[in-house]
Amino acid sequence: MSLSSPLSVLERPVVTDVAASPAPVETSTPRRRRWVRPVLLGAVLPLALIALWQLIATSGLVASYRLPTPLGVWAAGVDLYERGVLYQHVAISTQRVLLGFVIGSVVGLALASVVGLSARVSEFFAPTLGALRAVPSLAWVPLLGLYLGYNEDSKVALIAIGAFFPVYTTVASALRHVDAHLVELGRSYGYSGPALLGLVQLPAVVPAVISSLRLALAQAWLFLVAGELLGASLGLGFLLVDSQQNGRIDRLFLTIILLGVLGKLTDTAVGVLERFLLKRWGS
Amino acid sequence: MSSSSLRDSIASDALSVSIRGLARSFGERRVLNDVSLEIAQGEIVALIGPSGCGKSTLLRHIGGLDTPTAGSITIGDAPVTGLDARSAIAFQEPRLLPWRSLTRNVEVGLPRTRRAASDRERVSHLLELVKLSESAHLRPREISGGMAQRVSLARALARQPGVLLLDEPFGALDALTRLAMQDLLLELHAAEPATIVIVTHDVDEALYLADRVVLLGSSPADSADAVSSVRATVTVPGHRPRDRGSADLAVLRAELLEGLGVATHHLPVTSSS
Ligand SMILES: Nc1ncnc2c1ncn2[C@@H]1O[C@H](COP(=O)(O)OP(=O)(O)OP(=O)(O)O)[C@@H](O)[C@H]1O
Numbered sequence A: 001m002s003l004s005s006p007l008s009v010l011e012r013p014v015v016t017d018v019a020a021s022p023a024p025v026e027t028s029t030p031r032r033r034r035w036v037r038p039v040l041l042g043a044v045l046p047l048a049l050i051a052l053w054q055l056i057a058t059s060g061l062v063a064s065y066r067l068p069t070p071l072g073v074w075a076a077g078v079d080l081y082e083r084g085v086l087y088q089h090v091a092i093s094t095q096r097v098l099l100g101f102v103i104g105s106v107v108g109l110a111l112a113s114v115v116g117l118s119a120r121v122s123e124f125f126a127p128t129l130g131a132l133r134a135v136p137s138l139a140w141v142p143l144l145g146l147y148l149g150y151n152e153d154s155k156v157a158l159i160a161i162g163a164f165f166p167v168y169t170t171v172a173s174a175l176r177h178v179d180a181h182l183v184e185l186g187r188s189y190g191y192s193g194p195a196l197l198g199l200v201q202l203p204a205v206v207p208a209v210i211s212s213l214r215l216a217l218a219q220a221w222l223f224l225v226a227g228e229l230l231g232a233s234l235g236l237g238f239l240l241v242d243s244q245q246n247g248r249i250d251r252l253f254l255t256i257i258l259l260g261v262l263g264k265l266t267d268t269a270v271g272v273l274e275r276f277l278l279k280r281w282g283s
Numbered sequence B: 001m002s003s004s005s006l007r008d009s010i011a012s013d014a015l016s017v018s019i020r021g022l023a024r025s026f027g028e029r030r031v032l033n034d035v036s037l038e039i040a041q042g043e044i045v046a047l048i049g050p051s052g053c054g055k056s057t058l059l060r061h062i063g064g065l066d067t068p069t070a071g072s073i074t075i076g077d078a079p080v081t082g083l084d085a086r087s088a089i090a091f092q093e094p095r096l097l098p099w100r101s102l103t104r105n106v107e108v109g110l111p112r113t114r115r116a117a118s119d120r121e122r123v124s125h126l127l128e129l130v131k132l133s134e135s136a137h138l139r140p141r142e143i144s145g146g147m148a149q150r151v152s153l154a155r156a157l158a159r160q161p162g163v164l165l166l167d168e169p170f171g172a173l174d175a176l177t178r179l180a181m182q183d184l185l186l187e188l189h190a191a192e193p194a195t196i197v198i199v200t201h202d203v204d205e206a207l208y209l210a211d212r213v214v215l216l217g218s219s220p221a222d223s224a225d226a227v228s229s230v231r232a233t234v235t236v237p238g239h240r241p242r243d244r245g246s247a248d249l250a251v252l253r254a255e256l257l258e259g260l261g262v263a264t265h266h267l268p269v270t271s272s273s
């Protein structure tokens, strides 16, 4: 008996026509152009700003101890680099941010999974975490300093706290709003617990997880500066305070620019991860 | 394709279903009351009834997805107490996971205890049966509603259930594909009988597929309280495959439409239910 017979009444498989038509072939040239243009366009404003900055700084409108020239800032950077400290400041700050970010978001994801999946656990944890979240972040600094000392641990802990909340809040709420129909589907096909989590809930919240990670990363840099401002002997936050106290306006500008560039770089890295994950798990 | 390879695709023992005095209320709203139905091993039963009368609700109870307010359901010789691996349901909505390809969606239906290379083959075989081989790599957002329904059917078949529960599985299909899928279902059933409960709005479909058609609904007498029970059970004469245009069926068809409240302008017929 032939099983393909039922549909053989159809002279052509109407329903699969869409799929059968080949996808348009992408040549590499327009693809490269597609990202070259936004990059060029995006570079226009920063370059213009630097030019304007140079103009203002050299015009004498603003005193030079209040506004360094772009070249002066560059020179300050080269100077720090040649002394071998620039790398140290950047490295230690990046290390703190990444450590705190990873710890905070992993704990955030874990707790969000438990809280988002079980109404009972949520009732148990949610009010406490909500209250903790309401505490202004900097209020933790003295306590962490007292408990852990003004060392790496306390700084990483502070950054982890900063990274934890965006991940926890966003992901827990996303998990609670996963399509109940799909969850029921998973259950009715024999999935439960971690298997169900892997089948339905986690993939469903991938977009929320990614946007929360981006938020968490921004928070991590924020908390880094807060932590280093208040007690450090190395790092970009320390460089800010140190430059201010010594009237090194050029280094102050340098540090701010470095923070901007580093923040953007790490965000871009998460963006790449995002594109990869959404391709795999996006709908 | 030989019928032995078909046997591999849906091989399992059909199980009987016994519903006794089932009632279900949602808060104040009584939906089902005193529903009793005995379904034999390997039988195909079609559930018809007006929209909102509780067909999906009844099906969900058989699948263990809902708990009755009163009464009991037994599959084989063990009661249904919760989610039940002996049955597989194709929901009224396709419920596909949007981030998985069609193939990977059908794989969800595979029994979780054993997964082997042969299972992969079965999945592609099932996709072929529902005429979706060409589209197997697509994501659900890239396919039509009718295609999604067929994926959902293939997923339920992958389960190799003793009881197959189908909630309007062909509702979104064009007339031609619908007829083809009905024949496919019958062929699958002939090769390896599972007990099938199928909800449909289409009286012709019910008569073509089923051994018995069960009309669910509230009796006109107590129309104030629209609680449903089994209004009529019609045994469809003859053996499958049936002649879609047979005169016997035409009479039953008129009767069932009458039961659904559709005026058929036929001469009155004596009830055979
Ligand atoms: N979870 C629920 N909570 C409250 N009421 C419900 C629930 N599920 C179903 N109902 C009610 O039960 C009744 C029957 O619903 P059901 O989905 O079983 O109808 P149906 O016969 O399948 O209709 P249709 O043919 O339109 O699919 C409806 O009035 C509906 O509002």
Ligand SMILES: [Mg+2]
Pocket: B055, B056, B057, B092, B167
């Ligand atoms: Mg329904």
